[in-house]
Amino acid sequence: MRFTPQFLEELKARLSVSEVVGRRVKLKKAGREWKGLSPFQQEKTPSFFVNDEKQAWFDFSSGKNGSIFDFVMLTEGVEFPEAVERLAGMAGLALPAPTPDAAQQQRHRKSLYEVMELAAHFFSDTLASRLGARARGYLADRAISPATQVKFRLGYAPGERFALKEHLGKAGVPVPDMIEAGLLIAGDDIPVPYDRFRDRVMFPITDARGRVIAFGGRALEKDVPAKYLNSPETPLFHKGDNLYNLAGARSAAHQGAPLVVVEGYIDVIAMATVGYTATVAPLGTALTENQLQLLWKMAEEPVLCFDGDKAGHKAAWRAADLALPHLLPGKSLRFALLPEGQDPDDLARIGGRAAVDEVIGAARPLADVLWSREHGAGSFATPERRAALEARINELTGAIRDEVVRRYYRQDLGERLRQAFAPAGGFGSGRGGFGGRARSDSPGGFAARGSFSLAAGRMPSRPGRPAGPGSASWLGRQPYQVASPDLVASPIMRGQRTAVSRREALIVQSLINHPWLLSDRLEEIAALELAHPEAHRLRAGIIAAYANVHQHHPDDPAAQSERLRAELVAMGLTEHLQRVERAITTKDVWGAQPGAAVEDVRATWHQLVALHRQWHSLLRELKDAELALGEQSSEANFAWLRDVKQRLADVEGTEALIEGFGASSGRLQRNM
Numbered sequence: 158m159r160f161t162p163q164f165l166e167e168l169k170a171r172l173s174v175s176e177v178v179g180r181r182v183k184l185k186k187a188g189r190e191w192k193g194l195s196p197f198q199q200e201k202t203p204s205f206f207v208n209d210e211k212q213a214w215f216d217f218s219s220g221k222n223g224s225i226f227d228f229v230m231l232t233e234g235v236e237f238p239e240a241v242e243r244l245a246g247m248a249g250l251a252l253p254a255p256t257p258d259a260a261q262q263q264r265h266r267k268s269l270y271e272v273m274e275l276a277a278h279f280f281s282d283t284l285a286s287r288l289g290a291r292a293r294g295y296l297a298d299r300a301i302s303p304a305t306q307v308k309f310r311l312g313y314a315p316g317e318r319f320a321l322k323e324h325l326g327k328a329g330v331p332v333p334d335m336i337e338a339g340l341l342i343a344g345d346d347i348p349v350p351y352d353r354f355r356d357r358v359m360f361p362i363t364d365a366r367g368r369v370i371a372f373g374g375r376a377l378e379k380d381v382p383a384k385y386l387n388s389p390e391t392p393l394f395h396k397g398d399n400l401y402n403l404a405g406a407r408s409a410a411h412q413g414a415p416l417v418v419v420e421g422y423i424d425v426i427a428m429a430t431v432g433y434t435a436t437v438a439p440l441g442t443a444l445t446e447n448q449l450q451l452l453w454k455m456a457e458e459p460v461l462c463f464d465g466d467k468a469g470h471k472a473a474w475r476a477a478d479l480a481l482p483h484l485l486p487g488k489s490l491r492f493a494l495l496p497e498g499q500d501p502d503d504l505a506r507i508g509g510r511a512a513v514d515e516v517i518g519a520a521r522p523l524a525d526v527l528w529s530r531e532h533g534a535g536s537f538a539t540p541e542r543r544a545a546l547e548a549r550i551n552e553l554t555g556a557i558r559d560e561v562v563r564r565y566y567r568q569d570l571g572e573r574l575r576q577a578f579a580p581a582g583g584f585g586s587g588r589g590g591f592g593g594r595a596r597s598d599s600p601g602g603f604a605a606r607g608s609f610s611l612a613a614g615r616m617p618s619r620p621g622r623p624a625g626p627g628s629a630s631w632l633g634r635q636p637y638q639v640a641s642p643d644l645v646a647s648p649i650m651r652g653q654r655t656a657v658s659r660r661e662a663l664i665v666q667s668l669i670n671h672p673w674l675l676s677d678r679l680e681e682i683a684a685l686e687l688a689h690p691e692a693h694r695l696r697a698g699i700i701a702a703y704a705n706v707h708q709h710h711p712d713d714p715a716a717q718s719e720r721l722r723a724e725l726v727a728m729g730l731t732e733h734l735q736r737v738e739r740a741i742t743t744k745d746v747w748g749a750q751p752g753a754a755v756e757d758v759r760a761t762w763h764q765l766v767a768l769h770r771q772w773h774s775l776l777r778e779l780k781d782a783e784l785a786l787g788e789q790s791s792e793a794n795f796a797w798l799r800d801v802k803q804r805l806a807d808v809e810g811t812e813a814l815i816e817g818f819g820a821s822s823g824r825l826q827r828n829m
Contacts, residue, residue, distance in 0.1 A: 177247070229243055284313040314352065364399065365407060417460045420501075430505060497684075667762055779801045
């Protein structure tokens with residue numbers, strides 16, 4: 158059987174060399190390569206190297222080298238056709254039918270690649286022309302520079318019905334080929350095929366070798382049926398088998414860049430602009446099994462970065478369920494959620510590399526996602542509900558096919574169950590009422606009764622492994638009730654007992670001076686954890702008064718602010734307002750001041766909320782780390798506590814910019 162070059166390339170794209178070689182040779186990561194002992198010679202020092210980017214292996218002890226086909230032939234003693242058949246079975250790829258016209262089909266596919274390349278050139282040239290002015294303006298508004306446009310080969314499809322069709326026709330491309338490539342819309346009820354993409358910013362989609370196989374188009378008009386439109390399924394393009402920026406990300410991941418998955422084209426470009434060059438996105442659908450396998454060929458633990466809203470949570474859970482059956486030792490996922498209301502594009506443009514580092518650095522393991530979803534699903538106050546939770550967790554872990562990974566998941570989640578429902582020591586399910594005697598209704602969430610102090614050495618004695626980073630639910634539950642000296646001395650606790658912290662004061666001031674923030678951020682504002690009771694009271698008053706304020710002054714922000722202050726005074730909150738004003742000792746945070754531009758207000762709000770959430774999250778983790786160290790004084794637990802304290806110190810340094818301002822204020826506004 159003669160295999161086409163296309164089929165052999167597809168096999169090499171689906172199977173990494175390390176995956177094939179790793180079935181016979183125990184490999185260890187060595188920089189950008191893998192190394193192991195030669196399968197052809199007896200040796201004690203590894204001289205066998207694998208390079209996935211070059212799709213090759215090298216055995217310096219014997220002088221042998223080659224591709225995956227050579228390796229199978231040499232190690233399994235088979236001829237080339239049988240080696241291809243075995244590798245195709247490993248990749249789950251059907252062998253091509255031995256038909257006389259196979260060569261003709263291969264030539265036709267090559268011509269389709271050429272058609273797509275011509276289309277990509279047409280779109281990029283049009284973007285640079287007079288016709289592309291509006292599209293260039295859109296890209297400039299999204300902070301996508303001309304250099305980045307060229308790097309990602311962005312383009313523009315004119316609004317005319319036959320612009321691309323006529324251009325390709327002049328180049329000699331037959332109309333049937335344009336239709337087969339997905340560039341034209343045709344059908345029995347369409348007498349004259351016409352361009353699929355019109356008046357859209359164009360994003361070329363390439364395969365693993367960098368060849369254009371499809372397009373995504375973003376509409377510039379608001380009233381079109383589909384804001385984003387992708388190419389249909391074609392002989393070149395199967396959306397569930399590809400990823401946007403696959404070729405670029407594969408090369409970057411091989412160089413050591415972290416592999417990150419986001420949801421859209423603009424998000425990928427924004428992430429790459431701030432240095433996350435190994436970022437990819439699914440193509441208009443939820444993550445598929447084939448895409449998951451592509452990710453694991455590039456990295457062992459890709460980070461899935463989703464929006465911080467309900468849709469983002471659901472996407473994370475879907476991906477977790479999808480991955481479970483396919484987990485292998487060392488192969489998993491991590492999950493990073495953005496602040497609510499932001500996507501990766503917002504985060505990268507507003508906060509830059511530092512903000513993205515912060516979110517990606519806080520990514521949580523797959524086990525955390527599963528636990529937080531199941532444990533946060535409702536109350537577990539009865540034995541029957543706790544039994545149902547245990548049954549559900551057993552069901553989830555039973556889906557893991559690999560026996561070793563399944564065993565460790567059952568051990569990990571079983572221990573979380575035991576800790577969540579321990580009868581004493583202040584441990585609580587967070588929603589089921591366990592350990593209720595140690596809970597408190599105080600704003601800071603620290604227990605006045607039943608709490609214990611690490612400084613005093615009073616810790617509950619409990620069997621089981623110590624709590625780790627996974628013991629604190631990623632999506633949020635009640636924190637363990639630990640009030641250590643570090644926490645008591647923290648700025649947020651000082652704020653609770655004395656004055657309003659400047660950060661909380663700035664948050665409240667922003668709402669008072671710019672009440673229109675409540676129009677589209679009401680849920681976010683209501684959910685913020687505010688430590689100081691007066692900040693709580695003012696927020697409640699602002700939310701209660703806003704409907705009346707907006708009704709009287711729907712289009713006048715200044716009048717809204719004035720009316721809101723009057724309403725708060727009428728509620729008896731004059732002293733609260735004065736204390737908030739005294740807590741703000743600078744006027745340099747211009748986004749919180751009256752008369753600030755809308756974009757400055759939004760940017761400042763994003764900065765304040767992100768910092769506020771990070772601070773509270775670290776305080777919860779600090780309590781978990783202190784508790785773990787109290788239970789077991791291991792080096793790992795001590796390192797965890799030290800790491801959390803260092804991150805708190807880093808946040809306090811950023812907090813100092815807000816508290817001190819001066820010459821740093823402009824930088825804060827630009828970079829936070």
